[in-house]
Amino acid sequence: MSLYEELGGEAAVNAAVDIFYRRVLADAYVIRFFEGVDMEKQAAKQKAFLTMVFGGPNNYTGKDMREGHKHLVAQGLNDSHFEHILAHLRSTLAELGVGTDKIKEVIDIADSVRADVLDR
Amino acid sequence: MPIITFEENDYDCNQDETILECLTRHGQTIPSGCQSGVCQTCITKAVKGVPPADAQQGLKDTLVAQNYFLACVCKPTSDMEIAIDKSISQDIAGTVVDKSCLNESVMRIRLQTEQPVDYVAGQFINVKQPNTDITRSYSLASLPSEDALELHIKRVPDGKMSGYLHDDVQLGDTLMFNGPSGECFYTDSNIEQPLLLIAVGTGLAPLYGILRDALAHGHQGDIQIFHGSLAVQGLYYMDELYALAEKNEHVHYTPCVLHGDAPRDGQQGDIQQIVQQSIPDLKGWRVYICGDPAIVKSLKQASFMAGAGMSDIYSDPFEF
Numbered sequence: 146m147s148l149y150e151e152l153g154g155e156a157a158v159n160a161a162v163d164i165f166y167r168r169v170l171a172d173a174y175v176i177r178f179f180e181g182v183d184m185e186k187q188a189a190k191q192k193a194f195l196t197m198v199f200g201g202p203n204n205y206t207g208k209d210m211r212e213g214h215k216h217l218v219a220q221g222l223n224d225s226h227f228e229h230i231l232a233h234l235r236s237t238l239a240e241l242g243v244g245t246d247k248i249k250e251v252i253d254i255a256d257s258v259r260a261d262v263l264d265r
Numbered sequence: 266m267p268i269i270t271f272e273e274n275d276y277d278c279n280q281d282e283t284i285l286e287c288l289t290r291h292g293q294t295i296p297s298g299c300q301s302g303v304c305q306t307c308i309t310k311a312v313k314g315v316p317p318a319d320a321q322q323g324l325k326d327t328l329v330a331q332n333y334f335l336a337c338v339c340k341p342t343s344d345m346e347i348a349i350d351k352s353i354s355q356d357i358a359g360t361v362v363d364k365s366c367l368n369e370s371v372m373r374i375r376l377q378t379e380q381p382v383d384y385v386a387g388q389f390i391n392v393k394q395p396n397t398d399i400t401r402s403y404s405l406a407s408l409p410s411e412d413a414l415e416l417h418i419k420r421v422p423d424g425k426m427s428g429y430l431h432d433d434v435q436l437g438d439t440l441m442f443n444g445p446s447g448e449c450f451y452t453d454s455n456i457e458q459p460l461l462l463i464a465v466g467t468g469l470a471p472l473y474g475i476l477r478d479a480l481a482h483g484h485q486g487d488i489q490i491f492h493g494s495l496a497v498q499g500l501y502y503m504d505e506l507y508a509l510a511e512k513n514e515h516v517h518y519t520p521c522v523l524h525g526d527a528p529r530d531g532q533q534g535d536i537q538q539i540v541q542q543s544i545p546d547l548k549g550w551r552v553y554i555c556g557d558p559a560i561v562k563s564l565k566q567a568s569f570m571a572g573a574g575m576s577d578i579y580s581d582p583f584e585f
Contacts, residue, residue: 163574170570184565188575 148247149201157241158199162192164240168233175229178217198234198254210261218264227259270313270346278341284309285336294398295336295349298391302338304446306391306400309336314345356393356441357382361434362413367501370420371467372431373406375413376440384409386474387450387553389581390442392416394429401426404471404555404581405445408478417470417501449553449579451475453482461552461573462490463540463564466499468556471581473502475553480513488513489544493521493536493556497528519543536560537567548572554580 149158166188170179179187190213197203214222234255238248259265269276269287278287285297285307298306302322311332320339321329336347359376367373384390389404407415421427434440449471460479464472469492476490494500500520507529510518519539520531527533537560544550552568554561561580568578 159576163569166575167570170566184562184569184575 147200148243148251149196149199152199152241152243154201158192158195158201161195161237161241162188165195165233165237166191168237169230172229172233175226178220178222178226198251207258207261210258211264214262215264223263224259227262231255267341268344269341270344271348281340283337284339284341284347288336296393296398296400297337298400298402300337302335304389304391304402304444305335306443307336308333309347309349312346312348314341314343316345317342356443359414359440359442361436361438361440364434364436367417369498371501372418372420374416374418374430374434375407376416376442377413381409382414382445384445385450386478387471388445388447389471390414390444392426392440392442394426395441397425399426404447404474406470406473408474408481410481415470417467419467447581449555449581451478451482453484456482456484457486459487459550460484460489461540461544461547461550461568462488463536463552463554464490464492465536465556465560466494468554468561468581469502471555472553476509476516480509480516486515488516489519490517491519491521491536491540493523495523496525497522500528503528537564540564541567541571544571546572551577552579554578556581
């Protein structure tokens, strides 16, 4: 069973997006990359991303991830910001009661998109 | 750079430019309203070429199949020939039966239609100015059970539509409109849930409708309504809102002014700070925010950060 099913499918991802996005917006170190962004559109993208890392149905392509972050890389997006986002994902999962092993699994999948996000 | 062919002329469309922006830049006007892909006023057909799928979101399947799309959110990726089909949006005729000033810059207009219009309080209509391509979206302050549609029109400096509605339109005149549409309305899915309504300026129109709709549905949870303006002269419907708060124990009305003395039960200051201080924790609340887009955006984020769920925050989708 995928973590997506284990957590409770789409409704659980919606709850996770709220927690995750709220943590991200409260983080002064990364907030500048989210300024002026439409909240609902951003939440929809995060939902697609979390669905993917939880092993739910997705049509993730590295190309979208690369294109979508290029302008941010030009503004200085780097590994340190990526680490912050991973940390927020980790604490979101912990808040949802996901076990340590599963969290590591999810973080490994999320980490696998690093090169695409940072356009390397 | 994609070339857009419209009425036998070719127009170059810049990268990241929508078809609506491209046509406007070239001096071509087509009917448009919300500029956000919601009101569907700018519905356009691709005669040649394929519109991007995200420019077809919210359209009926039958229209998608015929290559209709929304010009205001369509960033073309390849050449397209487009046409406007005026038969698509069905216009409704409304007779002006009331025109009264609510304060020095807001006019109330009531429209009666021959057939009842199917809508939910808080939705909006797209009003057309006769003999022009100008269309503007206005939220409905009325309830479907009432005998007329009620609009609140703020006079915009040099505004063509608001100037027309304030100065030229007369009682008995006919106004054409389409809609109603929009997702910002009350649902009785949880009548115990506390509701926070934040209105800025004429953002009160949809919220006045939503508030009364919630009460008509027997909403049980607390209802907090904040109405903000620069000064007390910009507020309106104060007597009506005081009366609703007096009649219903669970309704609380807070008029807010940025400058000058606050009226009875009101507060002076920034509406966002006033709301934050009054209700610091919004976990479990449903929040409706209407008015100036910049303030709405900032209030949405603040409400989310204060604990309201993303799916529990509703707002007006259109630009003024």
